[in-house]
Amino acid sequence: MSDKIEGVKKLFTSKSARVETNRGESYYNNLFERCQARLDELRAQEPVNRLDFSELLSEHGTDRRDFMKWVSATTAMLMLPPMFAPLVAEAAELMNRAPVIWLELQDCAGNSEALLRSDGPKIDEIVLDIISLEFHETLMAPSGHQAEKQLDGAMGHFNGKYLLFVEGSIPVGAGKEWCTIGASGENFLDHLTRVAEGAAAVVAVGSCATYGGIPAAAPNPTGAVGVMDVIKGKPVINIPACPANPANMVGVVLHYVLTGQVPELDSLLRPKFAFGYRIHDNCERRAHFDAGEYVESWGDEGAKNNFCLYKMGCKGPMTFNNCSIVRYNEGVNWPIGVGRGCIGCSEPDFWDKYAYERPMADAKLKAPTGGVEKSVDEFGLGLLTAAGIGIGIHAAASAIAGKKEDGGEA
């Protein structure tokens, strides 16, 4: 019993932002100088496309104030102190120096759809326009052979410098030879390996590219895997979720332009600025969780009063993502806002383990605080389905959490 209680405590009290948001003055001063040097260097470079940020801003009728609002929000999102805002603004303007190649593999095109309608329609759209995705199967004008020529051109010209964004999983099992891409009929794996060769870093966008995603759900008919399973010896950045949040895609590019480096990553190679937060800790229904007020069945009184969705299968307590903060579709809403639980779409294998409506108590899972996969009973989470006990444990656990925090990673 006491083990169980320990497990629950650990799971429900690991600190939300596992990222150091304040690293002290000298750290930031140092970083500031490095970023400044990087931006000077970029400014001296030829733009990779002709788009001019300030021109586009005025074309879109965006005034400086809107832009500065966006800048401070983005600076905060990247977990930088306000003194970096002018640099972030500069980085946005130098975005046209960052060559980006975008590949669509085994996917639903949902991430590029999400990106197309990115946050802050004006500014992020412009950012998207500017990074202009040197090569994006869905958005780009030429097609077929011409597109391949353009891809080869971009790869040659920006060798070693481009960021490669990948959407979709890679079939390496039975599906390896089934699915081909481009006029030459290359299979996905060969195609990805070839294009990744000259990339500065590979960014896996969405849960398919990160973990294999939905195509990898049992029985994984095509043998789908994620980018990090096949690309070795290259920095890989994962931006999981289904779809990935456009704010996080823009964040990664901006970070790269600003610092020339990949952002700090967690054990699953996710940028901490976006995935250092636990849904549960920033959830608007958290007060109801703490009060032991749960939706007990869809459409009941609890549902009408926006109670906690834990018993309806909400995976917020073990899911790391910032959608409880940035939300979706320009901050309009998010799944928990419409009364369905979080499905844990930024965590590995959620299709098979958790999916819809199964309380975590019925799933095998790995605590965000690390360790091997355990059944929920071993964690003692099952206890939480009895609301009364849940509150007791939770209350006790919160008190302890206030004092000490040591939640590391797996």
Add this chain to the structure above:
Amino acid sequence: MTKQLIDQIEGEASIRFDMKENMVDFATIAFPHFRGMEAILEGKPALDALVVTPRVCGICGHAHLMASVRAMESAYADANEPVQLTAKADTIREVTLVLEMIQNHFKWIYLVIMPELAKLRPEKIALTPLKGAYAASLASKALASFAGQWPHSSYMLPGGVSCDPTHLERIKAQSLVDELISFFEKECAGTALDDFLAFDSCHDFNALESDIGEIERALTAAGMHKKGFAYDRFMVLGEHRFTNPAKVMQTRLLQADEKHVKTHSAYSPSEKTFAKNACYKDEFYECGPLSRAMASNVELIKSMHRRFKDSAYSRVMARIFETARLLDHARDMLGSLALNEDSLIPPKPITGISGCGVGVVEAPRGPLIHRVEIEEGIIKSYEIVTPTQWNIGSSVKENPTPAQLAMMGNVTMEEALFIFRTFDVCSVCTTH
């Protein structure tokens, strides 16, 4: 034989052309990608389909969600446990579906049709893809007010919807739709929505000084009113407030029933394809906005059809006109939404349900069918038939599919590639 690769759709397709004296003699179509969604669903708890099937497609995932939940509700009925829906739940589902169609259409107009038309008529078309993206973002924001996120929402459940919107959310959605309507009036149509909807002849388009006017004139200049004919028979299977199921032979409306829909392997002799052709009693039918307008007797489109039949012109203009109709419809539905009803009337837990169910909805491109067999809440089998399988199958020369037929005879390869796009292709749905 020439192979042409089609991208900038959702996924990829390839067409092989047989040319005769520079004109298309025959074409086969292949969809080379595959994920195995139906196999993934087998053996999973039934409600998992509500999170899995929207992921079939990044552009019409909502239609998949609705088809899936309708299939489940139909399985409840099959098990003698009929599910009830309040008018409120029904309206919210319908509003979000319509908004998804609207975003799709805007994207198609600005990111597909205009650039493709520009290839045929370079001097005529100014490209403004961000307009399409902006309009689509307004529609998906309004959608997300009820559905939580877009793409890939899972907020519908057997018996209703999980959201319980207040007046505040309704007003938010209404103002987004109003903003979108003014955007449409100012930036796309160049005239008020109501005036646009009152058009009764194609000549009315011609007078517009706007993107839509430009598109209409370019289509005519490119001769698209004389090309791209398919079978002149149309299929609508989804039951909605904006259209109704019907089989339309030229202009004759007949009854249609999903049970006559079967799929067959596609004909693709020189390339592997994962697509299957969808047929109604073994015959090919065209589906999508033109079909829906014919089935619901939209006067303007019927008059257009009298002049230009099922040409590429009619297909494009019918989708543009549907966008306007759906905007109007979304505004009406939001206005009439009764917030005091229940969002969801809980049915018996699905673990106690065994039965077969079918869910049919009209997705942006046409009828989308989900068929499910459930045994004690576990999926035994799942079948998905998508709109692109109707329009863009690949069959033999003697019995071509609508898209094949539309590309055959008296068109150049460039024209054929344009005609192909008038069907609004979705590869990821087709093969799923």
